[in-house]
Amino acid sequence: MTSYFKAIYAILKKDLMVEFRTKESINSMAVFGLLTVTVFSFILDPSSDSKIEVAGGIFWIAIIFSGLLGLGKSMLNEVNGGNFEAILLAPVDSTSIFFGKFIANMTSMFLLEIIILPIFSVFYSINILSHPLMLLILFLTTYAFSLLGTLFSVISVKSRSREAMLPLLLLPILIPVILAAILSTNIFVAGDDIVGSYNWIKILSVFNIIFTTVIFVIFPSIVEE
Amino acid sequence: MLSKVSRVFDILLIIAVPIGLYFAFIYAPIEYKMGIVQKIFYFHVASAWVGFFAFFITFLMSIIFLINRKFIFDDIAEASAEVGLLFTTIVLVTGPIWAKPTWGAYWTWDPRLTTTLILWFIYVGYILLRQFIVDVNQRAKFSAALGIIGFIDVPIVFLSIRLWRTIHPNVVQKGGGGLHPDMLTSLFVCLGIFTIIYIALLLKRLSVSSLERRILIIEEKK
Numbered sequence: 434m435t436s437y438f439k440a441i442y443a444i445l446k447k448d449l450m451v452e453f454r455t456k457e458s459i460n461s462m463a464v465f466g467l468l469t470v471t472v473f474s475f476i477l478d479p480s481s482d483s484k485i486e487v488a489g490g491i492f493w494i495a496i497i498f499s500g501l502l503g504l505g506k507s508m509l510n511e512v513n514g515g516n517f518e519a520i521l522l523a524p525v526d527s528t529s530i531f532f533g534k535f536i537a538n539m540t541s542m543f544l545l546e547i548i549i550l551p552i553f554s555v556f557y558s559i560n561i562l563s564h565p566l567m568l569l570i571l572f573l574t575t576y577a578f579s580l581l582g583t584l585f586s587v588i589s590v591k592s593r594s595r596e597a598m599l600p601l602l603l604l605p606i607l608i609p610v611i612l613a614a615i616l617s618t619n620i621f622v623a624g625d626d627i628v629g630s631y632n633w634i635k636i637l638s639v640f641n642i643i644f645t646t647v648i649f650v651i652f653p654s655i656v657e658e
Numbered sequence: 659m660l661s662k663v664s665r666v667f668d669i670l671l672i673i674a675v676p677i678g679l680y681f682a683f684i685y686a687p688i689e690y691k692m693g694i695v696q697k698i699f700y701f702h703v704a705s706a707w708v709g710f711f712a713f714f715i716t717f718l719m720s721i722i723f724l725i726n727r728k729f730i731f732d733d734i735a736e737a738s739a740e741v742g743l744l745f746t747t748i749v750l751v752t753g754p755i756w757a758k759p760t761w762g763a764y765w766t767w768d769p770r771l772t773t774t775l776i777l778w779f780i781y782v783g784y785i786l787l788r789q790f791i792v793d794v795n796q797r798a799k800f801s802a803a804l805g806i807i808g809f810i811d812v813p814i815v816f817l818s819i820r821l822w823r824t825i826h827p828n829v830v831q832k833g834g835g836g837l838h839p840d841m842l843t844s845l846f847v848c849l850g851i852f853t854i855i856y857i858a859l860l861l862k863r864l865s866v867s868s869l870e871r872r873i874l875i876i877e878e879k880k
Contacts, residue, residue: 584803598786606808612819633821636814643810648807651803655799
């Protein structure tokens with residue numbers, strides 16, 4: 434059991450070290466995210482009250498689109514030079530490699546959110562973190578996005594036209610997550626009764642539990658020969 | 659073997675399709691509010707049934723493939739997904755044709771409509787993925803993963819969209835549910851016939867796959 438967590442830790446450490454030294458993904462993700470936030474501000478008057486109804490949407494679309502950019506890059510680093518095949522040959526449970534990659538991707542998503550959140554709040558003069566439950570939404574959504582994102586980046590990186598494949602596969606599957614994230618964020622931003630967000634938290638939790646289990650079961654059989 | 663079974667289903671269809679048309683257009687009474695346009699109901703619902711059923715078969719075959727690695731199950735999963743996508747497309751086309759005169763709009767973001775659209779996107783992705791992976795082994799495994807995850811996702815998509823639509827006012831409510839018994843009979847006849855169409859198309863698609871596999875084997879021998 435300890436060797437399982439050691440393997441996860443080793444992958445995570447490797448990924449974070451590469452990222453820390455090159456800062457390749459996080460830079461492009463953060464700039465792309467900010468650009469999305471800026472471009473979206475043209476579709477509405479950012480000083481009007483109607484922004485409250487769309488703020489959650491703009492925030493999450495910015496996060497998810499820049500996340501897609503980062504996911505593709507992170508997996509591309511693995512396949513260049515046959516690194517991923519080599520890692521899979523290691524005598525450890527292949528799910529530990531998956532969960533290592535997953536936690537690394539989740540970490541860079543959190544970093545991205547830490548950068549985007551305050552700037553978004555300033556641009557739109559909205560406090561997204563007005564309720565502590567929002568932290569739970571941030572965690573659950575990032576978890577869901579990184580979980581399926583990691584799986585589909587493993588899958589799409591082996592296909593031709595990999596950049597196009599990842600969002601095509603990932604976005605439809607993530608519809609419940611995107612809906613839950615946007616609508617519950619809107620509840621917090623508008624200062625509505627937080628009881629409305631409980632069902633969304635339930636959906637996110639169920640989504641995460643189901644797909645963590647499914648991936649845990651099927652991942653070995655899709656990467657091993 | 660496959661072609662003989664396929665022939666049987668073809669002959670069955672030659673008999674069954676006119677029967678289905680009889681039930682839909684003549685046997686079933688004309689709906690007094692919606693009029694003749696309601697006839698599309700028998701094809702719309704039957705296509706929806708076949709679409710969902712086909713994706714369920716893809717899901718099932720994907721699981722079986724991951725367990726025993728026999729390519730025949732991968733072939734069935736692929737064939738079923740393609741036929742399912744065809745029927746889901748029919749649902750998405752016939753739906754708006756029916757919705758415009760009865761609901762007044764081609765499209766509403768009703769949970770069933772929206773879920774069907776997302777379902778369509780998931781399986782378009784499935785088929786694109788299959789086309790873009792060259793390695794046969796990898797293609798089978800990866801698309802099996804997508805076949806499983808995509809299908810499990812559908813009920814969660816439906817629940818989340820229902821929750822979304824209950825927040826917003828529901829503009830369009832579907833009219834009363836009671837169906838005339840003759841309409842119900844016709845619906846079941848059409849469901850049965852569409853299921854035969856599904857099997858017939860699946861068998862044809864499978865014979866194409868088996869030919870493709872044979873070509874691959876011949877090429878490897880060279």
